[in-house]
Amino acid sequence: MTEKEREKKIFGISDEIIERCVRCGSCRTVCPVFNVTHEEPSVARGKIFLANMINQGKVELDKEAAEFFNLCATCLRCAELC
Numbered sequence: 363m364t365e366k367e368r369e370k371k372i373f374g375i376s377d378e379i380i381e382r383c384v385r386c387g388s389c390r391t392v393c394p395v396f397n398v399t400h401e402e403p404s405v406a407r408g409k410i411f412l413a414n415m416i417n418q419g420k421v422e423l424d425k426e427a428a429e430f431f432n433l434c435a436t437c438l439r440c441a442e443l444c
Contacts, residue, residue: 375413383410389440395433403430406440 389406390396402408409431415421 375410377417380410380414380417383407383444385411388443392439392443394435394437394439399433401430403427404433406444409434 383406385407387407393405396405403412412421412427412430416423416427421427
């Protein structure tokens with residue numbers, strides 16, 4: 363398994379999910395984590411964007427970037443809207 367495949371498996375964000383996101387931002391309106399942090403990478407759209415940048419090699423998967431993937435209440439409100 364390549365490093366890229368490992369990252370995708372860990373984060374569960376495939377190219378299909380990246381391509382499906384239309385970046386509308388609706389997930390921001392219902393995300394309890396975003397309502398506290400007000401940081402784009404803490405919401406689904408931000409995580410998808412960050413995963414895409416990591417997959418393209420434009421952003422390093424460092425500790426700070428990895429922490430954003432752990433910021434999730436797992437309420438799935440974002441998925442209900444998307």
